[in-house]
Amino acid sequence: MKIEIINTGTELLIGDVINTNAAWLGQCFVELGLEVSRSTCVPDGAAIQEALGEACARVDVVIVTGGLGPTMDDVSREGASAVFGLAMDFDDEVLAWLTAFFASRGKPVNEHNKRQAMKPRGAIVMPNAHGTAPGLYLPAELGAARGLNCHVFLLPGPPRELKPMMTEQVVPVLRSLLPDGNSTECRYFKFTGMGESDISMALQGALEAIGGLEIGYCLGKGDVDVRLRGSVAALDEAGTLCREKLGEFLVSDDRRLLEQVVVEKLKEQGQWVATAESCTGGFIASRLTDVSGASGVFGLGLVTYANEAKTRQLGVPSALIEEFGAVSAEVAAAMAEGCLQVSGADHALAVTGIAGPGGGSEGKPVGTVFVALASKGRATEVRRRSYPGGRDRFKMLTSQTALDFLRRRLSGFDLPGE
Amino acid sequence: MKIEIINTGTELLIGDVINTNAAWLGQCFVELGLEVSRSTCVPDGAAIQEALGEACARVDVVIVTGGLGPTMDDVSREGASAVFGLAMDFDDEVLAWLTAFFASRGKPVNEHNKRQAMKPRGAIVMPNAHGTAPGLYLPAELGAARGLNCHVFLLPGPPRELKPMMTEQVVPVLRSLLPDGNSTECRYFKFTGMGESDISMALQGALEAIGGLEIGYCLGKGDVDVRLRGSVAALDEAGTLCREKLGEFLVSDDRRLLEQVVVEKLKEQGQWVATAESCTGGFIASRLTDVSGASGVFGLGLVTYANEAKTRQLGVPSALIEEFGAVSAEVAAAMAEGCLQVSGADHALAVTGIAGPGGGSEGKPVGTVFVALASKGRATEVRRRSYPGGRDRFKMLTSQTALDFLRRRLSGFDLPGE
Structure with missing residues (x-):
C-alpha cells in the first residue's frame, strides 16, 4: 500500500511553524508496517487541489492535514470535491453539532463557521472531539468515475486535534484495508x-x-x-x-539514547556518577538529567569553568594548571579524581577543552578536549580528542564521548584509544 | 521568482527526524522577500530524481537537502545529473580535499567516501567547512538542452552543514538572480x-x-x-x-537569544553570575556557556541534584529542607545565597522543582518550580512557576525564566510577580 501525506498551511512554508505532523504521521505508518512514499507541504489555497490531484494518481492512500478551518483560505474540502468530481453538500448532523457547540458558548454560528459543515457528497464525517473542524474520509470508490482508486482522509492541522483523530478513527480504517500477513x-x-x-x-x-x-x-x-x-x-x-x-x-537496538542507556546501566549496577565539566558547561549533567529517574544515579555535577573553581571545588592544584595548562590530560585527570572524592560517586567524568572560537594555540587548537573517567578502585583514564566546528557541535560531541566512555566501562569494554 | 524545496531522507518520512530544515529555509526566503511555493519530502533513493524533475518543470529555483553522503542510498548527485542530462565526473579538487581530510585523521579515503567527490559535469562545487559533503550548484543554463530553466542547489542535510552553506554561498547567488529594487x-x-x-x-x-x-x-x-x-x-x-x-x-531586536543578551549585559557591566541548579540539571549553565566568551562572566555552576549536595556544596541547612521540602521558596533562596557566597559572583541563579514524570504531590504538582535570584547587596527574590508538559519543556521554560530574571535585573526592570 502506497501512502502520501499533504500538509497544508502557509505558516509551514514561511518557516513560522515546524512541520511536526509529517514526522508523527510517518511514525504511525511505520507502526502499521507501512512507509510514506512522499510528503508535500503546500500553502493555503488553490495549491491543495493541485497537490491532491497529483498524489491521488500516484498512491493508494492520501492523508491531508489542515485547511479545514472556517476561513476563506481553508479549502481542503473544496479541493477534494474538485479532484473527485463530487458536489458539495451541507451535512445536517455536523451543522446541528456546530450550532449546539456555539450556542453552548453563547454565540450564533456565523457563515464562516457553517463552511465547516460542508462535505463532498458521499464523504464520511469523522467527529472532532478537540475542535470545530470535523475530519472527512473519502473512500476510494467515490473517485471511480474519475478513474481514481485512492482513499483520501482530510484531517485537522493542530496536532492536538489531528493525533486523536488519526489514532482512533483513521488507523482502524487503514488496518481494515491492509492485506493480512504484513509481517515486516x-x-x-x-x-x-x-x-x-x-x-x-x-x-x-x-x-x-x-x-x-x-x-x-x-x-x-x-x-x-x-x-x-x-x-x-x-x-x-x-x-x-x-x-x-x-x-x-x-x-x-531499540532507539534508546546514549544517556538513557548509561542511566539504566548505572541503575542496574547500583552505581552513581558525578560530573566535573569545564568546556561543556553543564551539558553532560543536563543530558543525564534529561532521563527520567536520573536522580537515582546522579547527585552532583560541578561546572568549573574558571581555573579558580577547578582548584577550590575539585582540589586541582593550581601548580598543575600552571605547569600543564587548564586544557591538559593532567588537569582532566585531576578534575575527575577530585570529583570522585567530593561526590562520593562510583564514577566521575571530567572534561576540559577549548570550545572556541577563541582560546586556541598551535599545540592545542580550537576543538581540543581532554576527557577523563575516574572510577573507584581503578586507574583514571584520559583521552585527547579534537572536535572543531562550532560550540554546539563541540559540546555535543564532547558530551557524547564522555558518556560513551562510561557506557563502555559499565559494559565491560575498554575505552577506545587516542 | 518561484521556489521549491525538496528534503530527502527516509528518516524524515518515517518520522525519525523532524524536518526543521524546511522551516529554516522558508525563513531564509522570507528574508529575501520570497516565498516557497511547495516543499516535498522524499525517501533516499530513486524518488529524488522524480521529485526534482517535477519541481524543475514548475519553478525557477529548487533547493535539495540531503542525499550527499557517502552511502549508496545518497543519490542527489546522480538524480540531478539524470534530470539535467549531464555526465558524472570526479572533481579533482574535492578528491584532493577529501584525501587530505581523511589523512589528517590518519585514515585513507575509502570507496564510499570517494563518491562525495563526484558531480554532474559543469556543476559548481560549494565547499563544506563543517562536513565531508560539498554542496553543488547547477545554474539554469546547464539544463537548457533539456528545455529546463531552473537553478538547482544540492545542499547537505545536517543543519550545521546546511545553514552556513545556505547563508554564505547560496543566498549571495540568489540575491544576484533577484531583480533590483527589493528594498524592504x-x-x-x-x-x-x-x-x-x-x-x-x-x-x-x-x-x-x-x-x-x-x-x-x-x-x-x-x-x-x-x-x-x-x-x-x-x-x-x-x-x-x-x-x-x-x-x-x-x-x-536583532535575533540575539536571551542567553546572548544576558552574557553581553554582564560583560558590559563587568559582573559575574553563578548557578545552582537542581531540576534543570545543568541546563542553565549550559545555555550560558553556549555563548562565546561566557568565560568572562561565568566561573562556577553547581548541579546539586541530591539533597546532600545542596547541603554540602551550597550550605543549605538540612533542617530547612526537612521543614519546607527540597522544592520550596525557602530552599531556592538558600541555594541562591549559598551559591553567591561559594562562587563570589555578583549574581546567583538557583532553581529547584519537579521536572516529572514522578515526584509530584497535591500541593506541588509536577511542573512546580521555584526560581531564585540573589545579587550582592540586595534582598534575594524568589518566584514560583508551573511548567507541566514534559521534562524538555520544563527545563527549557525554567531556564528561560531564570535567565530572564537576570536580564531584568541587569536592565533595571523589576522581576515579574507570581
Missing part, C-alpha cells in the same frame, strides 16, 4: 564512536548477504542509526551480526 | 515573559497604524518573535513602539 518490522541499531562510512564498510556487505533487508543509515549528532526493515528472523540475524562485528560501538 | 527588510522583535496573544493584543493595532508592514508572530520555546517586514523607516518606528509598549519584555 523496523529495527534501529544505534552506534557511536565510529563514523557512518566505517560502519557501512563494516556491515553493508554482510547485511545484504542476509537477504530481505531494507538498509538505511541516518547520521545523528554524535551517533549513527542503522535502520533495518525486514522479517523478524532477518532482523534477529542482523542483530547478531551487528553485535559480533561492532558490539563495542553498539549503544542500543 | 525583515526585523525580529523577540519577547519573553508574555504570551503570543497578549503581545498581539498590545501591538497589532499600533503596528497596523504605522502602515506598510507585514506582521507575523512566531511562538518559540519560551519566547515569541514578532517578525516585521517593511521599509527601514517603518521598522524603526515599529521598534520605538515595541520598546514603549512592551520594553520590559523585549529581549532583542
Whole structure:
C-alpha cells in the first residue's frame, strides 16, 4: 500500500511553524508496517487541489492535514470535491453539532463557521472531539468515475486535534484495508564512536548477504542509526551480526539514547556518577538529567569553568594548571579524581577543552578536549580528542564521548584509544 | 521568482527526524522577500530524481537537502545529473580535499567516501567547512538542452552543514538572480515573559497604524518573535513602539537569544553570575556557556541534584529542607545565597522543582518550580512557576525564566510577580 501525506498551511512554508505532523504521521505508518512514499507541504489555497490531484494518481492512500478551518483560505474540502468530481453538500448532523457547540458558548454560528459543515457528497464525517473542524474520509470508490482508486482522509492541522483523530478513527480504517500477513518490522541499531562510512564498510556487505533487508543509515549528532526493515528472523540475524562485528560501538537496538542507556546501566549496577565539566558547561549533567529517574544515579555535577573553581571545588592544584595548562590530560585527570572524592560517586567524568572560537594555540587548537573517567578502585583514564566546528557541535560531541566512555566501562569494554 | 524545496531522507518520512530544515529555509526566503511555493519530502533513493524533475518543470529555483553522503542510498548527485542530462565526473579538487581530510585523521579515503567527490559535469562545487559533503550548484543554463530553466542547489542535510552553506554561498547567488529594487527588510522583535496573544493584543493595532508592514508572530520555546517586514523607516518606528509598549519584555531586536543578551549585559557591566541548579540539571549553565566568551562572566555552576549536595556544596541547612521540602521558596533562596557566597559572583541563579514524570504531590504538582535570584547587596527574590508538559519543556521554560530574571535585573526592570 502506497501512502502520501499533504500538509497544508502557509505558516509551514514561511518557516513560522515546524512541520511536526509529517514526522508523527510517518511514525504511525511505520507502526502499521507501512512507509510514506512522499510528503508535500503546500500553502493555503488553490495549491491543495493541485497537490491532491497529483498524489491521488500516484498512491493508494492520501492523508491531508489542515485547511479545514472556517476561513476563506481553508479549502481542503473544496479541493477534494474538485479532484473527485463530487458536489458539495451541507451535512445536517455536523451543522446541528456546530450550532449546539456555539450556542453552548453563547454565540450564533456565523457563515464562516457553517463552511465547516460542508462535505463532498458521499464523504464520511469523522467527529472532532478537540475542535470545530470535523475530519472527512473519502473512500476510494467515490473517485471511480474519475478513474481514481485512492482513499483520501482530510484531517485537522493542530496536532492536538489531528493525533486523536488519526489514532482512533483513521488507523482502524487503514488496518481494515491492509492485506493480512504484513509481517515486516523496523529495527534501529544505534552506534557511536565510529563514523557512518566505517560502519557501512563494516556491515553493508554482510547485511545484504542476509537477504530481505531494507538498509538505511541516518547520521545523528554524535551517533549513527542503522535502520533495518525486514522479517523478524532477518532482523534477529542482523542483530547478531551487528553485535559480533561492532558490539563495542553498539549503544542500543531499540532507539534508546546514549544517556538513557548509561542511566539504566548505572541503575542496574547500583552505581552513581558525578560530573566535573569545564568546556561543556553543564551539558553532560543536563543530558543525564534529561532521563527520567536520573536522580537515582546522579547527585552532583560541578561546572568549573574558571581555573579558580577547578582548584577550590575539585582540589586541582593550581601548580598543575600552571605547569600543564587548564586544557591538559593532567588537569582532566585531576578534575575527575577530585570529583570522585567530593561526590562520593562510583564514577566521575571530567572534561576540559577549548570550545572556541577563541582560546586556541598551535599545540592545542580550537576543538581540543581532554576527557577523563575516574572510577573507584581503578586507574583514571584520559583521552585527547579534537572536535572543531562550532560550540554546539563541540559540546555535543564532547558530551557524547564522555558518556560513551562510561557506557563502555559499565559494559565491560575498554575505552577506545587516542 | 518561484521556489521549491525538496528534503530527502527516509528518516524524515518515517518520522525519525523532524524536518526543521524546511522551516529554516522558508525563513531564509522570507528574508529575501520570497516565498516557497511547495516543499516535498522524499525517501533516499530513486524518488529524488522524480521529485526534482517535477519541481524543475514548475519553478525557477529548487533547493535539495540531503542525499550527499557517502552511502549508496545518497543519490542527489546522480538524480540531478539524470534530470539535467549531464555526465558524472570526479572533481579533482574535492578528491584532493577529501584525501587530505581523511589523512589528517590518519585514515585513507575509502570507496564510499570517494563518491562525495563526484558531480554532474559543469556543476559548481560549494565547499563544506563543517562536513565531508560539498554542496553543488547547477545554474539554469546547464539544463537548457533539456528545455529546463531552473537553478538547482544540492545542499547537505545536517543543519550545521546546511545553514552556513545556505547563508554564505547560496543566498549571495540568489540575491544576484533577484531583480533590483527589493528594498524592504525583515526585523525580529523577540519577547519573553508574555504570551503570543497578549503581545498581539498590545501591538497589532499600533503596528497596523504605522502602515506598510507585514506582521507575523512566531511562538518559540519560551519566547515569541514578532517578525516585521517593511521599509527601514517603518521598522524603526515599529521598534520605538515595541520598546514603549512592551520594553520590559523585549529581549532583542536583532535575533540575539536571551542567553546572548544576558552574557553581553554582564560583560558590559563587568559582573559575574553563578548557578545552582537542581531540576534543570545543568541546563542553565549550559545555555550560558553556549555563548562565546561566557568565560568572562561565568566561573562556577553547581548541579546539586541530591539533597546532600545542596547541603554540602551550597550550605543549605538540612533542617530547612526537612521543614519546607527540597522544592520550596525557602530552599531556592538558600541555594541562591549559598551559591553567591561559594562562587563570589555578583549574581546567583538557583532553581529547584519537579521536572516529572514522578515526584509530584497535591500541593506541588509536577511542573512546580521555584526560581531564585540573589545579587550582592540586595534582598534575594524568589518566584514560583508551573511548567507541566514534559521534562524538555520544563527545563527549557525554567531556564528561560531564570535567565530572564537576570536580564531584568541587569536592565533595571523589576522581576515579574507570581
